[in-house]
Amino acid sequence: ISGFIVDPDRKKMSKSKGNVVTPADILKQHGSDAVRYWSASSRLGTDAAFDPQNPTQVKIGRRLAIKLLNAAKFVLSFPVPEGAEVTHALDASMLATLDAVVRDATAAFEAYDHARALEITESFFWTFCDDYLELVKERAYDQSDAGQASAALALRTALSTLVRLFAPVLSFASEEVWSWFEEGSVHTAAWPEPSGSEGDPAVLTAVSAALIGIRRAKTEAKASQKTPVTSLTVSGPHVEALRLAEGDLRAVGRIEEISFAEADSTTVTDIVFAPQED
Template sequence: KKMSKSKGNVVTPLGLLEKHSSDGVRYWAASARLGTDAAFEENQMKIGRRLAIKLLNASKFALTMGGDAVEFNPAKITLPVDRAMVATVARVVREATAAFEAYDHTRALEVTESAFWSFCDDYLELVKDRAYNRDDQFALADTESARAALALSVDAFVRLLAPFLPFAAEEVWSWYAKGSVHRATWPVADPLEKAAAGQDESLLTVAGEALAALRRVKSENKVSQRTTYASVAMIAPKASHEQIEAVLADLRQAAHVRGPLEIGEGENIAISGYELDPAPAKN
């Protein structure tokens, strides 16, 4: 059946663009693999819009922790968890590049999107207090390490997501760079791998699981995440103990642990005992 204006059966994407944004609709289209029929899926557009908004919000959050100065110097990335984040981004750049070269844009989107959400949910939450360093609790070098890793990660993700979320990526790019992201060079893995200095990215996975376990307790108790721990006991596989110790300062700040945080041996990362302080008063 042919579409005709006189018959009133013309379908246009205008309503979808207004509801889900151009980036959201483009995300849905980019999610379809070459050679396959693309099913109309409005939920995919919702996911795309949410991803575009997250790119804007997370990037602004990450790029403003040092005030007006944005640090892109990889030599300042010194702490293991920051190097682990950069190692992850380097791997994603390689995998996304290989996918594009194989004409598999959907795979490039999948690997980039997965890593970006991990960046937001795990790394950004873990290091934000060190990056802000409002009360000078951290050494300046440690703060600069987090800020540089955050900036380099955002810069790579913006370039990687630009083909899929062109408007959100262009907006973020305008905050710290001149010209257009769509005329910028594609990210390269080599400098990121050099900054990672051979750090195993599994450290970031362990840190994310530990932070999630600490936050889960507060969610289950239905208290604010700003509620402090008077004490907490964590169990984890023996092989993960050294990795947790490496991010202990960030974990304590991110999870608001004011008292002792003990680490015992267990099959999985979990909280085996805790004492929560009274919930802070609401503003």
């Protein structure tokens, strides 16, 4: 059973109090996907406060819908060769992580917990965009790289799955993206199922942490993220997992040489920037 939509003071909206807000202006300004996101973020049985002057969740929903459109355009720019297979450890790790997302989101929907399903999907989506997509884009671009087909196929597979997971909430953005690479409507497509990837989720976790550390090290050095690096050391758990994606880490960080060391937490040290030409 849904809760009430209440005003910013958490008072029930009513005409007699003069605090009723109709959705027309919000829909016009932010779009229906954004409003659906705000609504779907509210858990069953819980009252949801709405402030028309500061609709934070609505704005987040609009940002998410736009990000889905932009990420899809980027993913679809990488051609998937005929006969492509997922062979790279990082790609298999991402798909194995996504498999868990599909299982958990499906279980949440079956339990009528739409807010939890959205939360699970959205959390993975931002990791996918901010970390995985950045890590593999150089490999996905490079037609001469033996891992190009693996990256392109993994990206396309993930996009198909994510679009269907988001479809109940970001209905219009999902339908638009689906039309770019699939026939029919996403709303009549089969609900996604786990791909059965045998990858190790620890690879994506470890490499994402290393990427965050590399970004932080450059920021603390007041250097651009595009600044070339001669060498650095990544310390952390799962060193062997990091080695499996060393090429992607070097490409995204513009790093010539990476040294790895075992540690309890992930840190990036001994960073040496390449000499800059005048």
